[in-house]
Amino acid sequence: MRINCPFCGTRGNEEFTVLGAADPVRPDADAPVPDWVAYAHARENPRGPHRDLWQHQHGCRAWLVVERDTLTHAVIAVRPARDA
Secondary structure, three states: OEEEEOOOEEEEHHHOEEEEEOOOOOOOOOOOHHHHHHHHHOOOOOOOEEEEEEEOOOOOOOEEEEEEEOOOOOEEEEEEHHHO
16 A cells, blocks of 8 residues: 655555544543543444544654545545644
C-alpha cells in the first residue's frame, strides 16, 4: 500500500505506524468505568471506508488521518491530523 504524505510525497506503508481509528471520542475524566472500558476496548471493524491515525514514523514524523477502504486497501484521502 502506498500513502501520499502531504509533506514527503508518496511512500510505502512500511514507513508509517498506525495507531487505530481516528474517530473515537475520549470520555470525560469523571465518566463512569463502563464508558472508559468501551472507549479502550470496544472498536468497530467496518468493511469499507474507514479513518485511521497514522504517523510517518520513518519520515517527517507527522500525524496523519488516512481514509482507506478496508475491503480493497485503497487509500481514499490523506490529510494532516491537525486539519482533520
